[in-house]
Amino acid sequence: MARLDPRNSSRYWHAPDLPGMDLLQADFTTHDYAPHVHDSLVVAVTEFGGSEFKSRGRTEVAHPRALLVFNPSEPHSGRMAGSARWRYRSFYLAEPAIQDILKAVGIDRPGYFTSNVVSDQDLVTRFMALHHALEGGAQDASFHRESLVLTFGDLLHRHGQAAKRIPQAPRDATALAPALELVRDGYADNLTLEQLGAAAGLTPFQLIVAFKRTLGLTPHAYLTQWRLRRALRHLREGQCVAEAALASGFYDQSALNKHFKRTFGMTPLQYVRAGAS
Secondary structure (H helix, E strand, C coil): CCCCCCCCEEEEEECCCCCCEEEEEEEECCCEEEEECCCCEEEEEEEEECEEEEECCEEEEECCCCEEEECCCCCEEEECCCCCCEEEEEEEECHHHHHHHHHHHCCCCCCCCCCCEECCHHHHHHHHHHHHHHHCCCCCHHHHHHHHHHHHHHHHHHHCHHHHHCCCCCCCHHHHHHHHHHHHHHCCCCCCHHHHHHHHCCCHHHHHHHHHHHHCCCHHHHHHHHHHHHHHHHHHCCCCHHHHHHHCCCCCHHHHHHHHHHHHCCCHHHHHHHHHC
């Protein structure tokens, strides 16, 4: 029986709380892929080195920071070619995951990606960050959900055949009024992207785009800022950090600490001590 080359390593796992989505992180020095197909939509990002792949009767090269997309059931193969190392990350979206993305974007069919190589360095960076975040687990599920919808939504919007069918986000800030009101009233609740979108009559993808366009923040960032403002009030009123975190909608004290320090440059405890002195 052939043994795997010890210089090669890979990790394959199911994405947390995302039915139908699997993830792969691979680091190869000698590996070749025989021609094969996946039932899933495959999105892959090269982290280091590169590879040579064959698809649609053509041979192409995946350079560092290459973004590759293979349609479901599209035959392809890959090999190291001239690269001494090939490190990459992949998303595999089976039918449930594809349908979830399509619903969030507002279309019923994904269309066909006419090119396997996508020239979009912004998406390369964002897919890389999303993959790393999902590798770390769903510590902030709402942030991961927002990043997932926006990143895959932009892939479909910018490079998919179905781009023209994606509903456009409103440009008028008044369209967001119901969602903003829901944040003000329910900031302490476990609000989801879908709930905020439904309040405004928008798909989750439309909602994110409209928030960024009119407010300069994503829905998750806006909700986080609102929660931080409430946490400041609770701390001024004498609540301890743990109580202020839960009362403001953060899932625990560490979440409040992380966002508080990122925004204000200090921890909640440092803020309390400064006020006391």
